[in-house]
Amino acid sequence: MAINFDKAFGIHQHTIGIRSRRTEILAGNIANADTPGYKARDINFKDALQNAKTRSGVHLNRTHESHKFAQSFSMAQSGELYRVANQPDTGDGNTVDTEVERNLFMKNSLEYQASLDFLNSKISSLRKAIKGQ
Template identity: 50%
Template sequence: MAVGFDKGFQMHAQGMVLRTQRAEVIASNIANADTPGYKAQGMDFKEALAQASRQQQGTIYKTNEKHFDIRTGSEDFLKYRVPDQPDTGDGNTVDVQMERNLYLENSLEYQASVQFLNGKIKAYKKVISGGQ
């Protein structure tokens, strides 16, 4: 009986890649908080993950059948944020406090994914070793 490691890990791997990309977008927003005319961007994580899931079910190009395909196409889900604060006159739409909160939330979700994967790996190791 074969254990489907790819089925067990692929979605989580894609989720972690998306969270990494989301962190990069948020960090870019924070870095450009003082750049005149910079428009803050955000990623619709749920839509990006759903798209990655649909890609997983379809035919995907891989260099080896045992490799995970973690291309996400997350660029399609980048959108400009609607500013919550009034325009300061320079056209910049970054709300630094909101971006920091989003970065922290994304970081916690990433860590939760890592812990979940670690638990899954430990469970697989236990099954393979016969519970020892």
């Protein structure tokens, strides 16, 4: 009997990559908190998850069989958007609110860890089932 990983892992197999990407974006926001003109970015999780589940994207044509398969994603296709500023402009055009970014970073880290724990539990259950325990 074949194992269907989509059924076994649910959406958590997709959330790991999205949460990882969101960690990079939020860390970039925090790192650029003092950069004039920098606009805070974030991911629309719902849209990014839908794209990951349907594996949509722009497929690049290969002109030779030895070329590697590649996909290209625009900012909008990945669910990445600019965040609306919560604070008035300080004159430098930067929209990063460090406190908000740190809170979102921590929340994202917890959600990432929860998805990892869920996947570890599922993998452990599958391993036991394969061994017949």
